[in-house]
Amino acid sequence: MPRLTRDLDRGPAHPIMHPVDQIAWQEDPPSMPPGVQLAILEGMPDEQGYLAMRLKMPDGYVLPPHWHPHVERVTVISGRLRLGRGEEVDREKTYELPAGSYSSMPPETPHFGIAEGETVVQLNAIGPWEINYVNNEDDPRNV
Numbered sequence: 001m002p003r004l005t006r007d008l009d010r011g012p013a014h015p016i017m018h019p020v021d022q023i024a025w026q027e028d029p030p031s032m033p034p035g036v037q038l039a040i041l042e043g044m045p046d047e048q049g050y051l052a053m054r055l056k057m058p059d060g061y062v063l064p065p066h067w068h069p070h071v072e073r074v075t076v077i078s079g080r081l082r083l084g085r086g087e088e089v090d091r092e093k094t095y096e097l098p099a100g101s102y103s104s105m106p107p108e109t110p111h112f113g114i115a116e117g118e119t120v121v122q123l124n125a126i127g128p129w130e131i132n133y134v135n136n137e138d139d140p141r142n143v
Helices: none
Strands: 037-042 049-057 062-067 072-085 094-098 102-105 111-127
Touching: 094 102
Parallel strands: none
Antiparallel strands: 037 049, 049 111, 062 111, 072 094, 072 102, 072 111
């Protein structure tokens, strides 16, 4: 994937187009439990600046409680995401977010997600993007 250089006030250095059938999905990114796919649409997660990426989760996928140091904005593209706040996964304490729904989490808010059906979400943030798991044993980077 070409490295994108841009000025935050002006946007990308060149037009960016990602037809849905040409989105490049990465299997099992190291920062997430196995089973999820990741696609970077704009920006670089480990760099300062605007970031747009998508996650594709299989039915029943659970993203354990975690938090981010910056605001994270989530749009459900397809499927259904059950999004909960807190340090433990509790399906009864989730919000049901069908396709088209939007959520914004303040920095350092512990939250978790459960996919119902294959679910695709788009994450928009200002990088560098980090995911910090509430429980160290949930972090696949510690394996």
